[in-house]
Structures are given as structure tokens and as C-alpha cells.
Amino acid sequence: MSDAIKHECGIALLRLKKPLEFYKQKYGTAFYGVEKMYLLLEKQHNRGQDGAGLASIKLDVDPGERYISRIRSNQSQPIQDIFGQINARINQELELHPEYRDDVALQKEHIPYVGEVFLGHVRYGTFGKNSIENVHPFLRQNNWMHRNLIVAGNFNMTNVKELFEDLVQLGQHPKQMADTVTVMEKIGHFLDDEVTDLYQECKEKGLSKQEASPVIAENLNIARILKRASKNWDGGYAMAGMIGHGDAFVTRDPAGIRPAYYYQDDEIVVVASERPVIQTVFNVPFESIQEITPGHALIIKKDGRVLDEKVREASVKKACSFERIYFSRGSDAEIYQERKDLGKLIMPSVLKAVDYDTENTVFSYIPNTAETSFFGMVEAANDYLNHHKINLILQNKDNLSADRLKEILDVKLRSEKIAIKDVKLRTFITEDSSRDDMVAHVYDVTYGVIKPTDNLVIIDDSIVRGTTLKKSIIKMMDRLNPKQIVIVSSAPQIRYPDCYGIDMAKLETLVAFQAMLELLKESNKYYLVDEVYAKCKAQEHKQDSEVVNYVNELYNQFTDEQISDKIAEMLTEPSVKAKVKIIFQSVENLHKACPKNLGDWYFTGDYPTDGGNRVVNRAFMNFYEGKDARAY
Structure with missing residues (x-):
């Protein structure tokens, strides 16, 4: 993507079903869980590089022994940082105590992270400070084992203020108004409720507090806790958690906005944000990995039972399409094909733009995430070219010479790697004029393959703000002196803010919104902006279920092509010679x-x-009122 946007997060949950001695005997190490968690997080580093964290739980430990370990980092390479620290600690213990090396029981007793339940997280901070306090997993501590709660997630809630007020009404005093804190405290509150109810039942049966503890752990109803906690959640989420005694869960929003996949066998249960991560790390086939059902929770009890429980009524499935276009790794079999199809399906529009002159057109892509859709575009172009060749042969079949046949068959599609991203270049100068010049050199170009009679077609996966296109890519492409530059977006126009995890919170930063405003001005319809603002303002205190999106009334004034053409005009600086x-x-x-x-x-x-x-509507009002603020 030429416009870098922060997005998503990645989660990984792993439960070892066998005793640690099993993994030592079969795989040669009792640190099997730690090693697999490193791979699960590293294979998802594309989902977050602002922070990483890991928590583990040891099952069935004696009182006085540490059973929860947690480490977090917001360093420049957070995954390497946390596992480097873990590895150093393990090696230190083994050097100080050689007797631990082949004794799994001693390793579990004395070395942190030698446990059976693991929860890891990689984070992109969509807003707020990237302090260590913002890095998952979060821990809610208690001396009662089954009241300890560890939570990590890939989520954004749209109604944080409402959730915060709910906690206040429950008598709590949350330390900050953030969705992570409110969500964890909400789960924690109902966890406490459930434990209290179960303890009361145990007490009525004459059990002591010590006798009640394992009974409570065994009978804790995780599904009921999640049902009560998530009742008013509005947003996209894949929420993972562990309870101190060893229960674990992952629950997914009713619309399936945020992804979560799982695999289980007689040795492990594993959950991750992306399917190929599980395939690669555990060498399991595509068809063995399942998606957690929207509105459901995958619950792993301490005794190893795996339950699929409905927590909320599923709505119409609206899984995030940006996962397929850009965010998720393209190594997933379905995603790879989908990205190719995106390139194929847009090809008819591309051919029309170059007047079907493939002989004088060079096809390329903006590295690196648009590469797969480029392959699909080239396949579609080759299909068109082959069809064209067949028609020419049939038209000339009565007097077709060998030379003419060779001439027809020799026509090939011209594709080149034109844009080369200089990944080491940093725009370290803050002065605007100098910074713009530095941005212009983020990409290099391949010289000598474009003729002045050529169209240059270059595909990107999406266009958000268009800044890099304007300041760098179009200018660099123009240096090659093509007749026409055709920028192709494999995604539609991004017109509205996201509020479920992607860092696109402000309308005025979206180039499609800017283009629409320019068209309103040019057509003497800008008064509609005032009218839409009034409609948005009138809904400000309505219930969310009653609110209507009025911003689309502005876009409806123009065709998609009109907005596309205006975007092209706005992103083309006067110095650019090519169309x-x-x-x-x-x-x-x-x-x-x-x-x-x-x-x-x-x-x-x-x-x-x-x-x-x-x-x-809040984003539009912020724009209208000149407020540099997020809409949620």
C-alpha cells in the first residue's frame, strides 16, 4: 500500500493438552509452548509492530508457587525483545541450576513461561500513546486463582463512553476511559459475580473456602460470563482471555468483523488471527482449520474440553474486506486467489483506459502488497491478448503466411517491475519543504523500458490519502516520459471512516472525501454540506439504533467516475507532463x-x-467544526 495506515492487531492463544513431559519426550523440549508462541507472533508481525506481549499460566501448581507470568514490550522490535528476555531468563536458570536441564517438573516449578496455557498479542496503536501500559495482554490480579483475568484482543468499540458509564453504574471506578480497560473490567465484573454465586452454593453444601476453590474452577460458566459482559459491546472484536486456574476463551463479534481461526487435536488447541499462521507453525492442512463462528466463543476448559458456545445472536456477516485486500498475509490459499481475482476483475476498465492498445502499454505494480493483484491483472490481460490473436488468425486464415503468423504470435504483454521501494529511506527532516522532497524519493523507478508512446499501468491495492501517490509515485513515473499514467486501485474508493480497528478515523484525510467536496464547490452545491451538518447535528443525542448516515447524500451527487477523475486531477501536480x-x-x-x-x-x-x-456523523461534524479529533 502506498499510503501506510496502521491497523488491526494479532492474537495467538495456545493450550497444551498433554503433560509437559509429553512434549519433552516427543519434541525434545518442555519449552515447546514458548517456541510455538514465538512463531505464532512472528508470523503475525504484519499485524502490529508497536508492541508485543506474552502471558502464560502453569496448571495445578502448589500455593506459594508463581503460576502466571507476563512480559510486554514497546521497543522497536518488540517480538524479538520479549522472547530475547524470556530466552535469557531460561538460559540463566539452566546455567545456575544444571539439575533443571532434564527434569521437567523442576523446570515447571522454577522457570517462568514453562506452562500449559499461553496468550500472545502484537499491537498497532491506532490512537493514544504507545506506552507500555497500552500493550496487551492486560492482567487483572487477585489472590483467588479463578478471579485472575488476562485479556488481549483485536478490537475497537464504538461506544466506549457508554461502556464506561455502565461500569460506573456498577459501582466501579475505572482508571481510564479506554475500550481495553472497560472491556476487561466488564468481563472481570461478571467473573467476580459468577465466582461469588458458585462460592455461595459451595458454602450452602458445607464446603470450606479451600474445598470450594477447585469446585468453583470446574463449574465456572465462561459462556454466561461473556454473554453478560458483551451484551452492550458495539464494535468489531476477537477477544481472547485466560482465567488464572487455566480456563481460556476467544470470543468474536456478531458480524464477524475481526478474524479468528482455530485448530485442535489431541495435543494442542491453537487460535490465531490468520489461518496460514496456524498452517505453517503446526504443519496442518487448510481444511483442518476452522473459523470461530461470529457471536460465539471458543472455550477451552482447564480439563481440556473444547466448547463452542453462542454468546450473542449473530448478525449479517460483515467480515472486514481489508483483511483480504491488504492486511492479512497473502499466503492464505483463499486470500491469494481473491487478490488475483481483484486484479482480473478490474482489467476491463484498464483496457478501456488504454484504448485496448496492449502493444504500447507496460503493466506494473506498487510493491509489495499489490503484487498478487498484479498477477491477476496480467492473467486477464493475457487472456484478452490470446483472444485477440485467435481473431486475427481466423480473419487471415485463407492467406496466412508463416511470417504473418509469427508476427501475430510474437505480440506479448509487456510487464516490468517499474517501482522499487527504498525501504531504508527515512523522512527524518521535519521542515515541510524538505520533507516533501524526501517523500518524493521513497520509491525508485526502473529506467529504459518505457517509450514516449507508451501507457504505463501501475496497480496499488488501495488509495487512502493519496499523499505518496502525489508526492512520490506519479512524479517518479512521469520521469520515464510515458504518454499516459494509469493508476489502478484493486479496492474501491475509501469514502468513510473506519471505527473497528483501522486507523482511518477522520473524514477530511480521505482523498475521496476531499474530491467530493471539490466537486460540490465546482457545481455550486456546497450548500449541501451545511444541510448535512444540520441533519447530523439533529441526531447527536439520539440512540445509536436511530441514527442515519447522512454523509452518503453528498457522495450521491456524483458518479464514481466523476470522483475518480477529480482524485486524479488533485493528485497530479502541475509539473507532471503525462496524462x-x-x-x-x-x-x-x-x-x-x-x-x-x-x-x-x-x-x-x-x-x-x-x-x-x-x-x-461525528466524523463529519468534527470536519465541519474544524475539530482535529477522532470520532470514537
């Missing part, structure tokens, strides 16, 4: 390519939860 055209994927084709991920609210304004409409 510039920008083509966006249609929403219809996006759904064809990604039929299982129909979440398209950033393109259509069709938000999957009630809170989404409030967020987009």
Missing part, C-alpha cells in the same frame, strides 16, 4: 472477488453495527 487517470475497483466486483468478507463500510457507508452511523 494521469485513476481507476478504482467497483464494490460489486469486490464482493465477487471476496464473497466471504462482505464488510465494505469504508467504501459504502453501510456500517455493520449501530455505532458506525454515529461515528461517521
Whole structure:
């Protein structure tokens, strides 16, 4: 993606079902869980590089022994940092106590992270400070083992203020108004309720507090806790947690916005944000990995039972399509094919833009995430070219010479690697004029392959703000002196803010929104901005379920092509000599390519939860009032 945006987070939960001696005997180490957690997080480093954390629980330890360990880092390479520290601690213990080396019981008793239940997290900070306090997993401590709660998630809630007020009404005093804190305290409150109720039952049966403790742990109803805690959650989430005695869970939002996959066998249960991560780390086939059902929780009890429990009523599935376009690793079999299809489906528009002149057109891509959709675009172009060759042969079949046949068959698609990203270049100068010049050199170009009669088609996976296109890519492409530069976005126009985890919270930063405003000015319709503001303002105190997205009324004044052409005009600086055209994927084709991920609210304004409409209206009011603030 030419416009870097922060997004998502990654979770990994691992439960070892066998005693640690089993893994020592079969795999040669009792640190099997730690090693697998390192791989699960490292294979998801694309989902977050602002912070990483790991927590582990040891099962069935004696009172007085440490059974929960947690480490977090916000260093520049946080995954390497936390596992470097863990490795150093393990080696230190083994050097000081050689007797631990082959004694799994001693390792479990004395060495941290030698446990059976693990929860890891990689984080992108969508907003707020990137302090260590913001890094997952979060820990809610208590001297009662089953009241300890560890939580990590990939989520954003749209109604944090409401959730905060709920906690206040319950008599709590939360330390900050943040969705992570409110969510954990909400779960914690109902965990405490459940424990209290179970203890009361044990007490009535004449059990002592010590006798009650294992009974409570065995009978703790995690599904009921999550049902009560998540009742008012509005947002996209994959929430993972561990209870101190060893129960674990992952619960997913009713619309399936945030992803979560799992695999289980007789040795392990593992959950991760991406399917190929599990495939690679545990060498298991695609079809053995399942998706956690939207609105459900996967619950792993201390005794190893795995339960799939409904926590909330599922809504229409609106899984995030940006996962398929950009965020998730393209090594997933389905995602790879979907990205290719995105390139194939936009090819008819590309051919039209170059007047079907493939002989004088060079195809390329913006590295690196657009590479797969580029392959699909090239396949579609080759299909067109082959069809064209067949027609020429049939037209000339009566007097077709060998030379003419060779001439027809020799016509090939021209594809080159034109843009090369200089990953080491840093825009360290803060002065605006100097910084712009540095941004212009983030990409290098390949010289000598473009003729002045050529069209240059270059595909990107999406266009958010367009800054890098304007300041760098289009200028660099223009140095090659093509006749026309066609920028292709494999995603539709991004018109609306996201409120479920992607860092696109402000309308005015979106180039499609800016283009629409320019068109309103040019067509003497800018008064509609005032009207939409008044409509948004009138809904400010309504319930979320009653709020309507009025911002789409502004976009409805123009066709997709009009907005695309205005974006091209706005991103083309006066110094650029080539004609510039920008083509966006249609929403219809996006759904064809990604039929299982129909979440398209950033393109259509069709938000999957009630809170989404409030967020987009708040974002518009912030823009209108000149407030540099987030809408949620």
C-alpha cells in the first residue's frame, strides 16, 4: 500500500493438552509452548509492530508457587525483545541450576513461561500513546486463582463512553476511559459475580473456602460470563482471555468483523488471527482449520474440553474486506486467489483506459502488497491478448503466411517491475519543504523500458490519502516520459471512516472525501454540506439504533467516475507532463472477488453495527467544526 495506515492487531492463544513431559519426550523440549508462541507472533508481525506481549499460566501448581507470568514490550522490535528476555531468563536458570536441564517438573516449578496455557498479542496503536501500559495482554490480579483475568484482543468499540458509564453504574471506578480497560473490567465484573454465586452454593453444601476453590474452577460458566459482559459491546472484536486456574476463551463479534481461526487435536488447541499462521507453525492442512463462528466463543476448559458456545445472536456477516485486500498475509490459499481475482476483475476498465492498445502499454505494480493483484491483472490481460490473436488468425486464415503468423504470435504483454521501494529511506527532516522532497524519493523507478508512446499501468491495492501517490509515485513515473499514467486501485474508493480497528478515523484525510467536496464547490452545491451538518447535528443525542448516515447524500451527487477523475486531477501536480487517470475497483466486483468478507463500510457507508452511523456523523461534524479529533 502506498499510503501506510496502521491497523488491526494479532492474537495467538495456545493450550497444551498433554503433560509437559509429553512434549519433552516427543519434541525434545518442555519449552515447546514458548517456541510455538514465538512463531505464532512472528508470523503475525504484519499485524502490529508497536508492541508485543506474552502471558502464560502453569496448571495445578502448589500455593506459594508463581503460576502466571507476563512480559510486554514497546521497543522497536518488540517480538524479538520479549522472547530475547524470556530466552535469557531460561538460559540463566539452566546455567545456575544444571539439575533443571532434564527434569521437567523442576523446570515447571522454577522457570517462568514453562506452562500449559499461553496468550500472545502484537499491537498497532491506532490512537493514544504507545506506552507500555497500552500493550496487551492486560492482567487483572487477585489472590483467588479463578478471579485472575488476562485479556488481549483485536478490537475497537464504538461506544466506549457508554461502556464506561455502565461500569460506573456498577459501582466501579475505572482508571481510564479506554475500550481495553472497560472491556476487561466488564468481563472481570461478571467473573467476580459468577465466582461469588458458585462460592455461595459451595458454602450452602458445607464446603470450606479451600474445598470450594477447585469446585468453583470446574463449574465456572465462561459462556454466561461473556454473554453478560458483551451484551452492550458495539464494535468489531476477537477477544481472547485466560482465567488464572487455566480456563481460556476467544470470543468474536456478531458480524464477524475481526478474524479468528482455530485448530485442535489431541495435543494442542491453537487460535490465531490468520489461518496460514496456524498452517505453517503446526504443519496442518487448510481444511483442518476452522473459523470461530461470529457471536460465539471458543472455550477451552482447564480439563481440556473444547466448547463452542453462542454468546450473542449473530448478525449479517460483515467480515472486514481489508483483511483480504491488504492486511492479512497473502499466503492464505483463499486470500491469494481473491487478490488475483481483484486484479482480473478490474482489467476491463484498464483496457478501456488504454484504448485496448496492449502493444504500447507496460503493466506494473506498487510493491509489495499489490503484487498478487498484479498477477491477476496480467492473467486477464493475457487472456484478452490470446483472444485477440485467435481473431486475427481466423480473419487471415485463407492467406496466412508463416511470417504473418509469427508476427501475430510474437505480440506479448509487456510487464516490468517499474517501482522499487527504498525501504531504508527515512523522512527524518521535519521542515515541510524538505520533507516533501524526501517523500518524493521513497520509491525508485526502473529506467529504459518505457517509450514516449507508451501507457504505463501501475496497480496499488488501495488509495487512502493519496499523499505518496502525489508526492512520490506519479512524479517518479512521469520521469520515464510515458504518454499516459494509469493508476489502478484493486479496492474501491475509501469514502468513510473506519471505527473497528483501522486507523482511518477522520473524514477530511480521505482523498475521496476531499474530491467530493471539490466537486460540490465546482457545481455550486456546497450548500449541501451545511444541510448535512444540520441533519447530523439533529441526531447527536439520539440512540445509536436511530441514527442515519447522512454523509452518503453528498457522495450521491456524483458518479464514481466523476470522483475518480477529480482524485486524479488533485493528485497530479502541475509539473507532471503525462496524462494521469485513476481507476478504482467497483464494490460489486469486490464482493465477487471476496464473497466471504462482505464488510465494505469504508467504501459504502453501510456500517455493520449501530455505532458506525454515529461515528461517521461525528466524523463529519468534527470536519465541519474544524475539530482535529477522532470520532470514537
